[in-house]
Amino acid sequence: MRTAPGTSDRPPVNLLIVKQHLVAAVVFFTLALFAGLLYSAQFLQAYPFKNTPWLSPGRVRMVHTNLIAYGFICNAFLGGMYWAVPRLTGVSVYSDKFATLIFRVWQAVVVATFVGLLCGQAQAVTWGETPIWVDPVVVFVVILVAVQFLYSIIKTPVRSRHVTLGYFSVALLWAGPIYIMGNYTPQFLVPGTDGAVIIGWFTHHLVGLFVTSIGWGLMYFFLPVMLKKSIHSDALSRAGLWGLVFFYPMLGILHVLGSLMFARYVAVISTLGIEILVSTVIVNFFLTLRGHGAMLKTNIPIRWFTLGMVFYFMTSLQRLFQVSPTYQALTRFTDWGVGQSHLVMFGVFGFWMLGMVTHLWPMLVGADWYSDTLDAWTFWLSGLGMFVMFFDLVTAGLVQGFLWRSLAPWEDSVVVSMPFWYLRAFAGGMIVVGNLLFVANMILTARGRTRPHGDTEYVAASA
Numbered sequence: 001m002r003t004a005p006g007t008s009d010r011p012p013v014n015l016l017i018v019k020q021h022l023v024a025a026v027v028f029f030t031l032a033l034f035a036g037l038l039y040s041a042q043f044l045q046a047y048p049f050k051n052t053p054w055l056s057p058g059r060v061r062m063v064h065t066n067l068i069a070y071g072f073i074c075n076a077f078l079g080g081m082y083w084a085v086p087r088l089t090g091v092s093v094y095s096d097k098f099a100t101l102i103f104r105v106w107q108a109v110v111v112a113t114f115v116g117l118l119c120g121q122a123q124a125v126t127w128g129e130t131p132i133w134v135d136p137v138v139v140f141v142v143i144l145v146a147v148q149f150l151y152s153i154i155k156t157p158v159r160s161r162h163v164t165l166g167y168f169s170v171a172l173l174w175a176g177p178i179y180i181m182g183n184y185t186p187q188f189l190v191p192g193t194d195g196a197v198i199i200g201w202f203t204h205h206l207v208g209l210f211v212t213s214i215g216w217g218l219m220y221f222f223l224p225v226m227l228k229k230s231i232h233s234d235a236l237s238r239a240g241l242w243g244l245v246f247f248y249p250m251l252g253i254l255h256v257l258g259s260l261m262f263a264r265y266v267a268v269i270s271t272l273g274i275e276i277l278v279s280t281v282i283v284n285f286f287l288t289l290r291g292h293g294a295m296l297k298t299n300i301p302i303r304w305f306t307l308g309m310v311f312y313f314m315t316s317l318q319r320l321f322q323v324s325p326t327y328q329a330l331t332r333f334t335d336w337g338v339g340q341s342h343l344v345m346f347g348v349f350g351f352w353m354l355g356m357v358t359h360l361w362p363m364l365v366g367a368d369w370y371s372d373t374l375d376a377w378t379f380w381l382s383g384l385g386m387f388v389m390f391f392d393l394v395t396a397g398l399v400q401g402f403l404w405r406s407l408a409p410w411e412d413s414v415v416v417s418m419p420f421w422y423l424r425a426f427a428g429g430m431i432v433v434g435n436l437l438f439v440a441n442m443i444l445t446a447r448g449r450t451r452p453h454g455d456t457e458y459v460a461a462s463a
Contacts, residue, residue: 028071304355336397
């Protein structure tokens with residue numbers, strides 16, 4: 001395995017940096033869950049900090065979403081890429097010094113965003129509320145990350161055709177321009193209604209061309225490794241990659257109900273195209289899993305990935321309804337959208353990342369899991385909690401939409417929604433408890449008997 005210039009004696013995979021990113025991901029995930037649970041208390045008329053501006057519900061809600069996106073998801077992505085890229089390319093990442101710098105600066109970005117949001121310094125950009133003074137640092141880190149991994153991808157001596165590297169390359173090349181577009185253009189160049197269209201584009205680009213690209217890439221890497229077999233179809237995996245690049249940039253206009261009709265039609269057609277391509281990923285996953293169903297009883301990481309793919313099917317089906325302008329007029333601004341966003345970010349990509357951590361943690365700390373039972377409880381509490389929360393919020397959204405369309409008083413929709421909001425808080429509590437069990441299990445595992453880490457059995461099957 002090749003290494004970067006001047007570093008020929010270092011190991012191909014920096015296990016310490018992988019471990020650090022995964023620990024940071026779980027820590028920020030825990031904080032994000034408590035922020036979300038705290039935010040839900042306002043709907044139950046039980047918010048404990050009513051007269052504390054820096055803990056007002058609006059600020060806590062932004063802390064919840066940003067810690068999930070940038071603290072949990074991004075840290076988990078980085079840890080997974082540090083693990084996967086050297087194995088797929090045969091080339092170490094560019095620099096261990098870069099790795100340390102990226103880790104430290106990114107955690108500073110997340111903490112600064114956390115503090116800035118509580119101090120009321122948010123931008124009016126969905127998924128881009130990071131304070132404006134933090135944004136240049138984010139762009140700087142994104143550039144470092146691109147150099148770090150694209151070096152390995154470009155320098156690979158075997159010119160690996162693994163589709164995971166294609167997904168990673170798309171995300172690394174798009175991340176900087178997407179972030180600049182969403183965080184600077186509406187603020188300084190195109191304010192007002194036109195800027196709102198750009199924010200819609202930014203939101204979809206961030207989820208589709210960054211989160212989805214890396215999420216699919218990691219899934220296509222870890223699934224064959226866990227099953228010890230190749231992915232079912234190389235053609236289907238590549239169709240998903242190129243379809244993602246072609247269709248996703250045209251979806252953001254769906255966030256603006258009053259936009260030009262020709263733009264709406266383009267967005268609707270593009271959404272249908274994306275749904276077809278998402279179906280190729282779902283089919284490819286389950287055809288690869290075919291014949292290994294018994295592993296669902298014994299392999300918890302496979303359970304996480306499988307349930308995440310089931311949720312992917314559910315949210316894709318939901319989006320087929322939502323793409324209709326008539327249907328969207330009913331569900332817009334209701335809890336329907338809240339249910340979808342939770343299912344996508346946590347139920348799909350969050351579950352895949354938890355499956356990845358469950359798979360990697362014993363190898364990183366050199367000890368078997370302290371308790372498989374605790375891992376199972378984490379899975380079932382999180383899975384059932386997410387399932388209940390999704391259907392609860394989708395149902396609440398439909399009830400709210402029909403009441404608003406009938407011109408019923410606003411107060412009626414609030415009263416009717418209360419039972420749904422109680423159930424959401426209960427489901428969120430299940431997820432929080434499951435996560436605390438997971439954290440305890442990680443700590444107890446790390447304190448267990450150590451054994452040498454070896455990669456002899458860990459060779460990714462080519463897609």
